[in-house]
Amino acid sequence: MKIAICPGSFDPVTLGHLDIIERASGLFDKVIVAVLCNMDKNPNFTVEERMELLRETTAHLSNVEIDSFGGLLVDYAKSKGAVAVVKGLRAVSDFEYEFQMSMINKKLYGELETVYLNTSQDYMYLSSSVVKQIASLGGDISNFVPEAIHAKIVDRLTNM
Numbered sequence: 001m002k003i004a005i006c007p008g009s010f011d012p013v014t015l016g017h018l019d020i021i022e023r024a025s026g027l028f029d030k031v032i033v034a035v036l037c038n039m040d041k042n043p044n045f046t047v048e049e050r051m052e053l054l055r056e057t058t059a060h061l062s063n064v065e066i067d068s069f070g071g072l073l074v075d076y077a078k079s080k081g082a083v084a085v086v087k088g089l090r091a092v093s094d095f096e097y098e099f100q101m102s103m104i105n106k107k108l109y110g111e112l113e114t115v116y117l118n119t120s121q122d123y124m125y126l127s128s129s130v131v132k133q134i135a136s137l138g139g140d141i142s143n144f145v146p147e148a149i150h151a152k153i154v155d156r157l158t159n160m
């Protein structure tokens with residue numbers, strides 16, 4: 001069974017993330033969406049909340065599991081028997097950081113491949129930070145986040 005990990009902060013999950021997760025689920029037997037839990041940043045949603053939002057968002061994908069991890073991604077991937085990490089690339093500006101991470105991960109654990117999927121054109125501009133900024137300033141985020149969790153996200157971000 002070919003297992004892939006989609007790691008990230010997912011604070012919160014966006015339609016851009018969902019697009020990558022759906023496409024990864026078509027390429028691999030099983031996809032584990034793994035929420036990073038030792039973030040330096042100040043998250044708006046707890047790890048549990050982010051996992052719950054992801055569960056609701058991916059309920060239609062039977063080969064997708066939601067989990068969290070701390071420490072090194074390669075150690076987590078090894079513990080899950082994963083063959084690949086799948087990430088979305090939005091623009092050239094993402095490339096340098098992603099390239100560095102994939103090179104380091106390859107040095108740490110040579111059997112793990114990093115697979116990049118080009119973000120669909122509709123989501124090239126999208127990030128969790130942009131969504132948070134728009135929602136907290138009263139803007140409409142319905143084109144940016146999954147419909148099933150829209151209300152929860154708006155509720156949290158407008159009541160901070």
Ligand code: PNS
Pocket residue numbers: 007008009010036071072073074100101104105
């Ligand atoms: O959504 P993000 O914040 O871009 O996700 C970044 C993530 C979680 C993929 C990255 O920070 C990560 O893999 N962190 C785990 C720590 C690690 O393995 N670091 C070494 C690779 S540079």
